[in-house]
Amino acid sequence: MTHSVIFDLDGTLIDSAPDIHASANTVFTALGQPPFTRAEVQGFVGRGAPNxxxxxxxxxxxxxEGPEFDRVLARFLEVYEGAQALTVLYPGTRAALEALQAAGCKLGLCTNKPLAPTLAVLRHFGLENLFAAVIGGDSLPVKKPDPAPLLETLTRMGGGPAIFVGDSEVDAETAQNAGLPFLLFTEGYRKTPVEALPHDAAFAHHDALPGLVAAFSAPAVP
Incomplete structure (x- = not known):
């Protein structure tokens, strides 16, 4: 059975925490604030840039909240949109995506990262042509874990059987809310033990992903 495979981005395909951390410190040190540690910043990643x-x-x-916050958010988005120097693909990511596509899978991307930096980082790594649909955190009025972004991604891909691949509590909840099977990448930004997160299969290296998808029988979404 050929599946649509929809991916989260940060913590699933790319390790972007170093650039998010650096961008946050650029903005907040300019406001006279002490720098954040990476752990502080990474602990807040996953529910979109405004959060x-x-x-x-x-x-x-x-x-x-309010006008002062809006200015800080706008400055962060400005800085972060061009920040790819420290971001890396997780090992095996490109090969796994290409193998899935070669096997006939449609690929989609559903992330809470705003769309502009999402598209920028896909271009940076030369991945933009692999995805049939891309939904960012500002593409719809709601974000994950609301199921609407994930289901909209699938709709734009033509529907049919689908699997969601992510790394976090938000992703696990999104898959449950959307009624889709969930494959958990264990090396991302989750804070919860693997066994405590609902998932259908887990993997620590992207080399394992094509085999998991091939062996998986996903239910069709009406």
């Missing part, structure tokens, strides 16, 4: 910046502001006693 990330709001939590960073809150942790420093700065407004996390």
């Amino acid at each position: 990330l910046v709001a939590r960073l502001c809150e942790s420093r006693g700065l407004p996390h």
Whole structure:
């Protein structure tokens, strides 16, 4: 059975935490704030840029809503859109995507990262032509774990049997909410033990992914 395989991005296909960390420090040190550790920033990744910046502001006693917050968020998005120097693909990612495509799978991307930096990082790694549909965190009025972005990605891919691949609590919840099987990449940004996250299969290296997809029988979505 040929599947549509929909991926999360940050913590699943790319390790972008170093660039997110650097961008946050560029913005907040300019405001006179002490720098964040990577662990502080990474702990807020996963629910979109507005939530990330709001939590960073809150942790420093700065407004996390209103005009001042909006200016900080806009500056972060400006800095981060061009930040790819420290971001890397996880080992085996490109080969796994190409193998899935060669096997007849349609590939999609559903991320809470805003669409502009999403497309920029896909271009940076030469991956933009592998995905039949890309939904960013600002593509719809809602973000993951609401199922709408994931289901909209699948709709744009033509529907049919599908699997969602992600790394986090948000991704696991999104898959459950959408009624799709979930494959968990264990080396991303999750905070919860693997056994505590609902998933249909787990993998630590992308080399394993084509075999998992090939062996998986996913139910069709109406």
